[in-house]
Amino acid sequence: xxxxxxxxxxxxxxxxxxxxxxxxxxxxxxxxxxxxxxxxxxxxxxxxxxxxxxxxxxxxxxxxxxxxxxxxxxxxxxxxxxxxxxxxxxxxxxxxxxxxxxxxxxxxxxxxxxxxxxxxxxxxxxxxxxxxxxxxxxxxxxxxxxxxxxxxxxxxxxxxxxxxxxxxxxxxxxxxxxxxxxxxxxxxxxxxxxxxxxxxxxxxxxxxxxxxxxxxxxxxxxxxxxxxxxxxxxxxxxxxxxxxxxxxxxxxxxxxxxxxxxxxxxxxxxxxxxxxxxxxxxxxxxxxxxxxxxxxxxxxxxxxxxxxxxxxxxxxxxxxxxxxxxxxxxxxxxxxxxxxxxx
Numbered sequence: 002x003x004x005x006x007x008x009x010x011x012x013x014x015x016x017x018x019x020x021x022x023x024x025x026x027x028x029x030x031x032x033x034x035x036x037x038x039x040x041x042x043x044x045x046x047x048x049x050x051x052x053x054x055x056x057x058x059x060x061x062x063x064x065x066x067x068x069x070x071x072x073x074x075x076x077x078x079x080x081x082x083x084x085x086x087x088x089x090x091x092x093x094x095x096x097x098x099x100x101x102x103x104x105x106x107x108x109x110x111x112x113x114x115x116x117x118x119x120x121x122x123x124x125x126x127x128x129x130x131x132x133x134x135x136x137x138x139x140x141x142x143x144x145x146x147x148x149x150x151x152x153x154x155x156x157x158x159x160x161x162x163x164x165x166x167x168x169x170x171x172x173x174x175x176x177x178x179x180x181x182x183x184x185x186x187x188x189x190x191x192x193x194x195x196x197x198x199x200x201x202x203x204x205x206x207x208x209x210x211x212x213x214x215x216x217x218x219x220x221x222x223x224x225x226x227x228x229x230x231x232x233x234x235x236x237x238x239x240x241x242x243x244x245x246x247x248x249x250x251x252x253x254x255x256x257x258x259x260x261x262x263x264x265x266x267x268x269x270x271x272x273x274x275x276x277x278x279x280x281x282x283x284x285x286x287x288x289x290x291x292x293x294x295x296x297x298x299x300x301x302x303x304x305x306x307x308x309x310x311x312x313x314x315x316x317x318x319x320x321x322x323x324x325x326x327x328x329x330x331x332x333x334x335x336x337x338x339x340x341x342x343x344x
Contacts, residue, residue, distance in 0.1 A: 035063070035065050037307070038057075038065065038303065038304065038307040039065055039067060041303045041307070042055050042065075042067050042300055042303060042304075043067060045296060045299050045300050045303060046067065046068070046296065046300065048296075049283075049286070049288075049292070049293065049296045050286065050287040050288050051259070051260075051263075051283050051284060051285055051286030051287060051288070051293060052068060052073075052283070052284040052285060053067070053068060053281065053282070053283055053296065053297075053300070054066075054067065054068040054069060054070065054073055054194070054195040054280075054281070054282040054283075054284070055067040055068065055195055055279075055280065055281050055282075055300060056069060056194075056195035056196040056198070056199035056278075056279070056280045057199070057277055057278065057279050057280075057304055058199050058200070058203045058277060058278040059275075059277045059308065060275060060276060060277065061203060061207045061276075064196070064199070066194075066195060066196050067195075068195070069194050069195050069196050070194060071171035071172065071173075071192060071193060071194040071197065072189075072192055072284065073192055073193055073194065073195065073262065073264070073282040073283075073284050074188045074189050074191060074192055074250075074261050074262040074284065075172070075174075075191045075192060075193050075198075075250050075262070075264065076181075076188060076191070076250030076251055076252055076253075076261070076262045076264060077137075077141045077143075077146075077178075077228075077248070077249065077250040077251070077252075078193070078198060078248055078249065078250035078264050078266065079159075079174055079191055079250070080137040080138060080141060080146055080248060080250075081138070081201065081202070081205075081219075081223070081248040082159055082160075082163045082172075082174060082201065083137060083146060083149060083150065083154075083159055084134050084137060084138055084219050084222070085162075085163065085201075085205070085210060085211060085219065086153075086154045086158070086159040086162045086163060087130065087134060087149050087153045087154055088134075088211040088212070088215035088216070088218075088219065089154075089162055089210075089211050090153050090154050091130060091153075091215065092211050092212050092215065096130075097130075097214075098129060098130050098131030098134070098214075098215060098218060099129050099130070099131065100129060100130045101127050101128070101129055102127065102128055102129070102130065102133065102148070102152060103125065103126075103127050104121075104125065104126055104127065104128060104148065105124065105125055106118070106123070106124050106125065106126070107124065109144045109148075110143070110144055110147070110179060110182075113143040113144060113178065113179070113182060114141065114142065114143050115142050115143055115144040115145070116136065116140040116142055117133075117136045117140070117142045117144055117145050118144055130149075130153075131218060133145045133148065133149055134149075134218065134219070134222060135222050135225075137149065138219065138222035138223055138225075138226060138248065139222050139225045139226055139227060140227065140228070141226075141228050141249065141250075143178040143179070143182075146177065146178050147177050147178055147179050150177045156174050156175060156176060156177050157174075157175070159174055160172075160173065160174040160175070163201065166204065166210060167197070167200055167201060167204065170197040170200060170201070171193065171194040171196070171197045172192065172193035172194065172197040172198070173190065173191065173192050173193075174191050175187070175190045175191060176188075176190060176191055181253075185253045185255070185261065186255075188253055188261050188262065189261070193282070195266075195280045195281070195282050196280075198266045198280045198282070199266065199278045199279070199280040202248075202266055202267060202268055202278045202280065203268070203278040205219065205220065205268075206220060206246070206268040206276070206278070220246055220268075223246035223247055223248055223267060223268075224244065224245070224246040226246070226247055226248060226249065226267075228249045229247070229249030229251065229264075229265045229294075231291070231294040231295075231298065232249065232263075232265035232281065232294050232297040232298060232301070233245070233247060233265045233266075233267060233279055233281060233297060233298070233301040234247070234265075234298075234301075235294070235295075235297075235298035235301070236297070236298040236299060236300065236301025236302035236303075236304075236305060237269065237301060237302070237305055238305070241272065242271075242272040243269065243270070243271055243272070244269070244270040245267055245268070245269050245270075246267050246268050246270075247265055247266060247267025247268070248265075248266060248267065249264060249265050249266075250262055250264040251263045251264060251290065255285065257285070257287070258287065259285040259286055259287045260283075260285070260286045260288075260290055260293065261284070261285065262282070262283065262284060263283040263286055263290055263293045263294065263297070264280075264281070264282045264283065265280070265281055265297060266278075266279065266280035266281070266282070267279065267280075269305075271308075271309065273309075275308060275309075277304070277308060279301060279304055281297045281300055281301065283296075283297065
């Protein structure tokens with residue numbers, strides 16, 4: 002497993018990032034002692050049948066990465082990029098989140114993950130930009146995502162905009178949800194490194210990207226996200242005043258019977274005032290999604306214990322065996338349902 006330890010540092014202001022403090026993407030030796038944490042993450046990830054990538058940014062400063070390649074499919078993780086880019090366009094047009102969109106049901110896909118479609122009856126209905134952003138960030142709605150890409154800002158434009166606020170960041174966005182549904186292999190082309198995603202989350206929670214009202218709206222929606230709660234969130238103790246805001250992505254089974262991606266990334270705010278960004282990405286997992294989520298929770302708990310200095314007794318996950326033939330057969334039979342799993 003490839004391990005890098007890097008240190009984040011503030012940089013000079015630039016025209017692209019006014020009044021910002023950007024994280025360096027260089028792999029530099031860290032002055033802190035993080036060997037124990039890195040070894041623990043490596044130990045947890047090595048026992049699982051998939052590629053696990055992890056990035057942690059501690060108090061907007063020191064950063065550790067494990068398996069930080071840029072080939073992790075984002076799936077619905079890219080809806081955070083989309084929400085930020087949509088708010089940027091609205092800011093440029095001096096329009097608010099109350100901008101109304103008229104939506105025609107026949108133009109939507111009834112066979113994709115879409116709580117929005119289920120909650121609104123009739124052939125035509127209207128939603129505000131804010132409501133659509135809520136749908137993509139809280140519910141991971143695919144129809145809402147496709148609509149915003151069609152009506153506000155395209156996927157290539159979103160890619161270019163986010164790269165402008167994070168120059169050199171290792172991610173690529175090429176396709177929207179409907180295109181990935183038509184060809185699941187395109188999911189591999191919407192990719193990121195763990196650190197690239199962590200940098201975006203960290204910028205959102207520690208710096209100014211879009212107007213204050215819209216940025217606060219995005220952060221609130223991420224806090225209300227109701228997908229992937231068995232992942233990073235499950236590794237954090239309950240009833241201790243911890244605030245976790247995140248975005249997830251998952252779904253689709255490739256021809257080998259592997260789950261293409263099971264992802265989670267967000268911002269942890271502790272009562273002590275200590276905060277950290279954590280991203281855990283899983284690629285090509287040869288087993289049930291629930292097993293990968295348990296490993297993600299264990300990694301999350303290891304990071305929490307290291308930073309807080311206490312054990313919460315999260316049960317460790319046994320080494321997962323290779324998926325047997327029956328499991329692989331079942332996953333291939335059900336793979337046609339992958340369009341419902343993009344959340």
